[in-house]
Amino acid sequence: MFRPSLIIRRPHARLYQPSHRPHLQLQLRHAHAQQGRPAYKPLPPRQSSRMTNWLYFGALWFTMVGVGSWVTYYFNEESGSKKSATSRDTLLRPMHFIPASLSASEECSDPDTRLITLTLPPGAVPDPKDPIFNPIWSVWIKDDDIMTERPYTPLEGIDERGRMKFWIKKYEKGEVGRWLHSKKVGNRIELRGPLSTWLWDDNKWDEVVMISGGTGITPFYQLLHAKLLKDPTNVPTKTRFTLLHSSRRLVELPPAAILGPLLSASKAHPDRLRLSLFVDSTEGPAHPSVGASDVQVGRITTGTIERALSSDSGRSWWRSLLGVGSHSEPLEDKKILFLVCGPESMITAIAGPYGRNFSQGVVGGVLGSLGYKNHQVWKL
Numbered sequence: 107m108f109r110p111s112l113i114i115r116r117p118h119a120r121l122y123q124p125s126h127r128p129h130l131q132l133q134l135r136h137a138h139a140q141q142g143r144p145a146y147k148p149l150p151p152r153q154s155s156r157m158t159n160w161l162y163f164g165a166l167w168f169t170m171v172g173v174g175s176w177v178t179y180y181f182n183e184e185s186g187s188k189k190s191a192t193s194r195d196t197l198l199r200p201m202h203f204i205p206a207s208l209s210a211s212e213e214c215s216d217p218d219t220r221l222i223t224l225t226l227p228p229g230a231v232p233d234p235k236d237p238i239f240n241p242i243w244s245v246w247i248k249d250d251d252i253m254t255e256r257p258y259t260p261l262e263g264i265d266e267r268g269r270m271k272f273w274i275k276k277y278e279k280g281e282v283g284r285w286l287h288s289k290k291v292g293n294r295i296e297l298r299g300p301l302s303t304w305l306w307d308d309n310k311w312d313e314v315v316m317i318s319g320g321t322g323i324t325p326f327y328q329l330l331h332a333k334l335l336k337d338p339t340n341v342p343t344k345t346r347f348t349l350l351h352s353s354r355r356l357v358e359l360p361p362a363a364i365l366g367p368l369l370s371a372s373k374a375h376p377d378r379l380r381l382s383l384f385v386d387s388t389e390g391p392a393h394p395s396v397g398a399s400d401v402q403v404g405r406i407t408t409g410t411i412e413r414a415l416s417s418d419s420g421r422s423w424w425r426s427l428l429g430v431g432s433h434s435e436p437l438e439d440k441k442i443l444f445l446v447c448g449p450e451s452m453i454t455a456i457a458g459p460y461g462r463n464f465s466q467g468v469v470g471g472v473l474g475s476l477g478y479k480n481h482q483v484w485k486l
């Protein structure tokens with residue numbers, strides 16, 4: 107997901123794909139002009155008398171006034187519907203950029219990342235209950251300076267006031283991430299969306315295991331926020347979630363705004379959510395809300411997946427997940443899904459490389475060695 111090869115560089119022409127509506131309006135005007143032509147056709151010559159002339163000019167006058175009134179009325183009505191069509195166009199939509207305002211930009215313990223909040227203008231806020239906002243989705247944010255766009259994941263979706271919060275990383279030579287970090291509160295940022303990243307089904311999986319690295323946690327946080335964190339009293343799915351997240355150092359772990367709710371939910375509902383954090387090393391600057399005792403040191407391997415799934419479980423959950431000691435159901439029939447998102451090297455180590463042309467490729471890496479098949483693994 108965060109591999110540079112997935113960065114979609116669209117031709118500029120597509121960024122400015124004009125609305126089809128002005129074109130339609132032009133067509134309508136043109137059509138009416140053509141329809142109007144016969145009204146100006148010279149009438150056939152007649153035998154005239156004074157009375158006939160009066161009747162003739164009277165009828166012509168009424169016709170012209172009538173046609174004129176109709177045309178005026180029609181175009182006024184048209185412009186009314188055009189107005190509402192235009193305002194509908196300002197809703198957040200995939201085909202049109204709309205202006206949002208940067209309403210917050212907060213530093214994180216990792217100086218390469220920021221929590222950025224963008225707010226849509228009131229007329230642009232879509233209905234958050236629209237199924238199109240079913241997790242997992244993202245928006246394209248446009249860097250106005252170089253006319254380049256990148257997808258980013260609203261952590262908590264979109265609220266009724268049009269706010270979307272993002273955890274965004276900047277790269278040393280990266281374009282849009284650095285540009286976003288440089289923006290100040292009040293600045294205008296253009297975006298379009300939603301872009302459905304991956305479709306979720308409340309009833310499809312018994313277990314969903316998410317494995318992320320760095321900002322690859324954002325789609326998983328979005329999913330968990332929608333299904334568990336937002337309203338723990340009304341959880342629409344029976345799926346049990348496990349999140350295994352790794353960062354290089356403590357300081358690079360996600361900010362408290364992300365880890366706090368996850369840690370609380372995993373403590374309050376261990377039967378619904380398990381969370382394990384991994385770092386390469388505990389040396390270096392501290393993280394404000396996570397200490398060395400809260401993390402495991404090392405990469406995610408076969409052993410760490412097994413251990414994470416079995417940790418504090420007296421109910422042998424991991425045994426059924428991994429098929430250990432269970433002969434009743436073949437592993438590939440289990441309703442378990444692994445979602446993997448992060449740097450390409452991590453995705454390859456956990457689930458094998460992507461295939462050609464952005465296809466999923468076969469399952470390899472740790473999950474391949476555990477026996478999981480393509481329908482049980484998705485590389486975001």
Ligand SMILES: Cc1cc2nc3c(=O)[nH]c(=O)nc-3n(C[C@H](O)[C@H](O)[C@H](O)COP(=O)(O)OP(=O)(O)OC[C@H]3O[C@@H](n4cnc5c(N)ncnc54)[C@H](O)[C@@H]3O)c2cc1C
Nearest residue numbers: 110256257258259273274275277279280281282283321324
């Ligand atoms: C669906 C989806 C959702 C996403 N959500 C998020 C999110 O919520 N948060 C987030 O931070 N990211 C997210 N991303 C990643 C994001 O879209 C960008 O890919 C990322 O921010 C990098 O973009 P950039 O323009 O800053 O860097 P780019 O300019 O694209 O550069 C990316 C990398 O390539 C390197 N690079 C750049 N130019 C060169 C060069 N000339 N030679 C060699 N190397 C170079 C950079 O140093 C950097 O390491 C998401 C991606 C997808 C596909």
